[in-house]
Amino acid sequence: MANVSSTLNAKIVEPTIFDLSSPGRTGVTMPASDVPETALPPKELLRSDLPLPELAEVDVVRHYTRLSTFNYSVDTGFYPLGSCTMKYNPKINEDTCRLPGFLFTHPLQPVETVQGNLALMYQLQEWLKEISGFAGVTLQPAAGAHGEFTGVLIMRAYHKSRNDVKRTKMLIPDAAHGTNPASVGMMGMTVVTIPSDERGNVDLKALEAACDDTVVGMMLTNPNTLGLFDEHIEKVIELVHGCGGIMYGDGANLNALLGIVRPGDLGFDVMHFNLHKTFAVPHGGGGPGSGPVGVAAHLVDFLPEPLVGIIEDAEDDLPPLYGFVKPAKSIGRMKAFHGHFGGGLVRAFTYIAMHGPDGLKDISQYAVLNANYLQARLRDTYKVPFDRICMHEFVAEGRFEGSDVRALDIAKRLMDYNFHPPTNYFPLIVHEALMIEPTETENKDTLDAFVDALIKIAEEAKTQPDLLHNAPSTTRFGRMDEVKAARELVLCCWLPENYDENA
């Protein structure tokens, strides 16, 4: 991590804010103090310099506006990134979550002064329960992985509360997302990997063999990361329950199931929601998300504290008084305050309110329709290893007999056709995986254009493979030297050496 970057001779497309800094500029003026002056604390406690950049407002606006144009985004095009549910994020949600009544409330205000927030949270808990078939929901987790961690803590606490202390193994299918085993790893538990069968279901034999009284439970994504609904889901759950295990559902793929089936009804005991997938909370270039967790009745007491509850019932014309309640055997707090209220909960609330039961079912039906349509049109060109009716996504192989073209090359070449590539190399059980999730918000014209591009690319792979190897060629930036990044580890930049001398 040299102070001087070794990219010194590289062309700079957009300088960093440190490069742009010039002594004396400022982007905002603050009022002068209106109180009598107090002496500063002793100098030993103070810092002598603050090496932050100095820019005028116009510099900041141009810089970040230009940076934004270097991004591909849902607002600029089709983003069929499997497992991520990159659906269109309605603009009204951006307005509702910015209402001053939401923006400027402090999490520790007296509950009497924030009944709007609490009513919204209470309602959302109820709605998520109804959608998923669970008995209790916490809105606290910050993202899917955080929800998983919450869920696994609840599973552990449940067993512990029954003095069932020898359970240390978590069953996880080989197709699972990395956060599942990682959540288990954070708990000091052991992962037992369960293979998939040739139809993409959990291998029942292997599962049966693994089920014993050391099993904490199983973490299953269903539809799984192949986009397939497990054809023996009830049997799977029966086996896990049979050995005293708890069934965890990774709700990342809930976009296939709204109004279609409720995981709680199938027998799942715990599940996290990804509000930033299913319920259209924008992904924000990496976050924030929101990962509420639903649990069956026997686990409600273990939910994180606090939940929103009714602390005084409604009376005559008076609405109920909402407040915070602590579950009896709560695992504790998952984060400070009450979850991603503004960025996550308000948007998801707005979205659900605008869909209602029929609209939610439409979402899943059309998400599944779009995925199957793509699969049907692509299966003759790209091998679909587990080829049956899929749910909201499917996985194809990004390789061709006798060609050295890889999934990565196809992904990069898609950029030249103005599409975001699908997820590559996940799930791990498919060779050169291309995991394609169109979502319900794309129209047929877009899907057709995407198929046409992929077919064209398959042709190019045969006739002009270098077009793929060197792709993308029409984007502002080309392929990256990832090795250099990892070797040199330049992880931040600074003001120039003699910066202050220019003041």
Next chain:
Amino acid sequence: MANVSSTLNAKIVEPTIFDLSSPGRTGVTMPASDVPETALPPKELLRSDLPLPELAEVDVVRHYTRLSTFNYSVDTGFYPLGSCTMKYNPKINEDTCRLPGFLFTHPLQPVETVQGNLALMYQLQEWLKEISGFAGVTLQPAAGAHGEFTGVLIMRAYHKSRNDVKRTKMLIPDAAHGTNPASVGMMGMTVVTIPSDERGNVDLKALEAACDDTVVGMMLTNPNTLGLFDEHIEKVIELVHGCGGIMYGDGANLNALLGIVRPGDLGFDVMHFNLHKTFAVPHGGGGPGSGPVGVAAHLVDFLPEPLVGIIEDAEDDLPPLYGFVKPAKSIGRMKAFHGHFGGGLVRAFTYIAMHGPDGLKDISQYAVLNANYLQARLRDTYKVPFDRICMHEFVAEGRFEGSDVRALDIAKRLMDYNFHPPTNYFPLIVHEALMIEPTETENKDTLDAFVDALIKIAEEAKTQPDLLHNAPSTTRFGRMDEVKAARELVLCCWLPENYDENA
């Protein structure tokens, strides 16, 4: 105007909303009616079809987001368009003008319910008077040209009120903006063009010769469109006043004069402001603007109706009651309602409030500093025909001895360097004019980079003139076939012929 565009074989970078339409889509859902149904009027009164496009919300957002990225703008770069004052538009103004209390007030509401709006307008009238040295200000005109028309109507009404009816000639310098003569043309008056002298001032001899008792007045931009402050301004005004004429100031160039000199103090009688230039109202890709007009005491009675006035004085703790008043000899209304309140007045008010007297002076000082700095650095490379200390802008010639490169080529080539070109071919009195107005919101790094690009281009003009003739070559779109546009006159598009059959 063929129904089928002759650009049929052209590549489409972004389809139109009509191209994107598909039967059955909609971008917003409206509630069902909650009242008992009334029969529709007789069929003869109704239209049978409504050939508007049909798009989902996502389609609309992607379309206009993508279109926006085809624009160069102040938020993405330097925009030294002479005469246009393309300064940075502070973001806070975008927030204040969108406060619900401003957005959702009806222009005909009882004045008691809109005292906030009226107080703002009253204050802004007062501030503009103080800044310009005039006795009265109307906020009604929609843009600069509209303000000119207002001003000329006032001049006419003044003479008429004195029965001075033979005045039909308006004196206008040869360097004037086209709106000046056009405003006079709309009045049925005659334009008398006054030449400029070799220092870029009004030619006093020619002026003196033109001044007689048929003169309505003179329309003068000062600093003029060469960016020069008239060195005999007091003499010019004396001559016009001497023959009974009224002195009109085109305030488009007021960005040079804030806190520097007040046109009213110099003897101007009428002047329009361009709030969208001087006071940072964004230009909106062509508008809306806002063109208030200030007048000296003897013209106050002729201002358009209504003005904002105090209709009940302040008392003890009570603020005054603001309302509308009608000037005694008003020329009438210039537009419906009260001017560009939300888009223009609120933003300009915010801007002035955040500057105060010292901040306003800074604006003009730095606008003039930046222009002179550019002029100083460029004068050895580009001929500056009227070469003296300029105000907020200056005009250079975009041509070189022995080269066929024109100002247009230089303008287009600047795009390849990521700059917006200066204004070309205006004012008309400079050959191959490049009119450069940097504004005060640009930093020295940007100015230097711009100079470097222009010097480089001058070199290219000698060594590789085709680089300029074919420029821009790095932008998404290249030079346009303007002749084709004018000849074929395809001025709108439609839904495809058999559109409804796809429903």
Next chain:
Amino acid sequence: MTYIPISPKERDDMLGTIGVKSLDNLFDAIPAKHRFPKLDLPTALTEMEAADELSGLANANENVRSDLISFLGAGMYNHYIPSVVDHMLRRGEFYTAYTPYQPEISQGTLQAIFEYQSLMSALTGMDVSNASHYDGATAAAEAVNLAYAQFRGKRKKVVVSPTLHPQYRAVIRTYMQGMELEVAGDDPNANLESNPNDLISQVDDNTCIAILQYPDFFGRVYDYTKLIEDVHAKGALVCVVANPTALAMFKTPGSMGADIVVGDGQPLGIPMWYGGPSVGFFTTRKNMVHKMAGRLVGETVDNKSQRAYVLTLTAREQHIKRDRATSNICTNQGLIALGTAVYLSLLGKKGLRQVAELCYQKAHYAAEQLSKIDGMGLCFTEPFFHEFALCVNRPVDEVNAHLLEHGIIGGYDLGQDYPSLKDHMLIAVTEMNTKEEIDTLVEVLSEVANG
């Protein structure tokens, strides 16, 4: 100096390059006795203080979304604005660009305006639209300019329907002062119940244009086909000032034979904003395009054979034609025009029709309920859209003061403009008015009637 990014050191370097000693020296050309006046203005607020001050002013208003129920229209209407509209208008690339003089780097604005022109043509049933005028009133005045130019200044009379919006009539009168045209028909004492065809009596062979409103100021919808035919027979042009929401439902002025159709685009997704900015649309027939004022975007191709758009027929405009231009218009309402295009793209064929029908249904429900109140009644019997004149049988300002006490802004006082309509108010109802609001209005007005 938040917005000025030049440090003292840079300033001094720059002064050095220029060769002057101080900033003040840059202004030596300015008469010394007037140089550097002390401006008597409040000292600068920081952003934080300004945000506060402006919130205070905004909150000093009562707005028609959260504070008051409104039945006020008369040229500006409280419609729902889908969220997307403002999201698109907030794109810096749109709102901080200038007029698209450099088409290579302005295709965003140009294509959007081309689409706006197309949408306006589709709505009005006309061939061509310009890129916008300031508002509906100035667009109507510009129609007169066009007609005056069309007849090369030979026809000097303008016939204006008395049922044209009073402020529009006022603006036309203002605009015509310079040319000293005769404005006829513009009579507040005209018989407002007469057939609109009667206006033909004012039209003669000195008339360059007749101007009608559709629906008229009282909300009434007439088929103007016959009247337009008759005016044409006198050799004059006809301009129809139309409400664009109504055009989703009612026959287009284009199909009635109008030569020019103008109007205010505010109902199409633009906030009322205390009266502006809105946008004046201006559409006409292709044979008049060369006389039309304002900017015009046309389709073409660039040198890479890409479909593209440019400002075209610019020779009509002030910067080329100068004193012989039809109009002096330069800056127009670009961003607002874009807003209406976004709105219309979102609502589309079905959505706009639905909005129009909601307005129609709710207005008719209101009219029916209100006309049942003792001593009140509808003024006219013709088909109407979403506004109607109600006789309240007592001074409108008293009635409105009473309504305001109940949080309601009542209708526009028609007696201001039409002596014969003393004690009448013009009530507007849109999709924003719930049945409950209408019922409240009826209830409070019943109190007034009985009290």
Next chain:
Amino acid sequence: MTYIPISPKERDDMLGTIGVKSLDNLFDAIPAKHRFPKLDLPTALTEMEAADELSGLANANENVRSDLISFLGAGMYNHYIPSVVDHMLRRGEFYTAYTPYQPEISQGTLQAIFEYQSLMSALTGMDVSNASHYDGATAAAEAVNLAYAQFRGKRKKVVVSPTLHPQYRAVIRTYMQGMELEVAGDDPNANLESNPNDLISQVDDNTCIAILQYPDFFGRVYDYTKLIEDVHAKGALVCVVANPTALAMFKTPGSMGADIVVGDGQPLGIPMWYGGPSVGFFTTRKNMVHKMAGRLVGETVDNKSQRAYVLTLTAREQHIKRDRATSNICTNQGLIALGTAVYLSLLGKKGLRQVAELCYQKAHYAAEQLSKIDGMGLCFTEPFFHEFALCVNRPVDEVNAHLLEHGIIGGYDLGQDYPSLKDHMLIAVTEMNTKEEIDTLVEVLSEVANG
């Protein structure tokens, strides 16, 4: 179906291509008895209705900008957010992108996060920053994970200062359940006036990390250099949880020798939003970067020799390391991190220092005035930043109820977490509190004291 752009005809065509009869047939794999449940949810609202409903909920709150004066902090602070921050966050290209897995078309996000990392390093005085954690509390918990991993699970004790935010301590306890670590020092009955150096008595050679807060929960500022040295001498790491605004003024934890500096970025231009989302920053020394959780952006070049950025050292993360990853974090707080970067770019060197000093000045003015009230008094005498503990000598909830009647939200009730601080409140003052507000607080509290 506003958000679903597929017409019935298109749907049928697509079903044909797939080869199934109806949408329902796509779900044959789902157990029939649970298929297509009727969900008991309210029917769909249109956008117009939803906008209204949500406004209603928002207005049912009293907010601290327009409704109430607030002196509440305790981990979230009411600072001024310059307008530009949200304008940048509203760029669709930023907020509708995913994690930048495809660097060729994600340089906007990547460079912005690289800048965020740089800014956090500069603020904390540390070598490296990750791309963000969920919030300050989870970042602190992840510091423990790092330390636990650093010692390969051999040190199983975590020493937590009792003056660390109570909710942060709670989160650390929750996180540690799985690993069954011992959490020491986290004692609400600890002597809060003792020298922070006394914490060293808890640190032994089974301790992997000690966690301190700076300024501490009571706003006090200590130089932890000595304590950190002593902890290091025991072989353990030190994590300092810092308030980022305070870091504009006070010595950095980096310069005191801290191994990890974390905190909540909310004060840096992020609305309180009733508690979230905010952003947890996480900075450390370069030798620990391979153990650090979370994403990391590094500089590189692309194949056109352009400087560019990529996610790097991804082998640390869950999608590669799976159950052996330090953390399971995947989605982080990207957009909020971007918000803090915009905020810091705007304020810069001088602006942030000015904000910190305004907070300092106003808090000290408030403290001085409040301590003059009979029967009230400051709890501690150490230097403090912008929060301080005030003894009000009667139940805090009573005092706060009284304040609320005057439109004031009083301080956080410290008795909730610290029995010894019954009748004490934690008062926070920022640049948003005017002298007038402070004087009002003093006045109302004087009433309380005398009444």
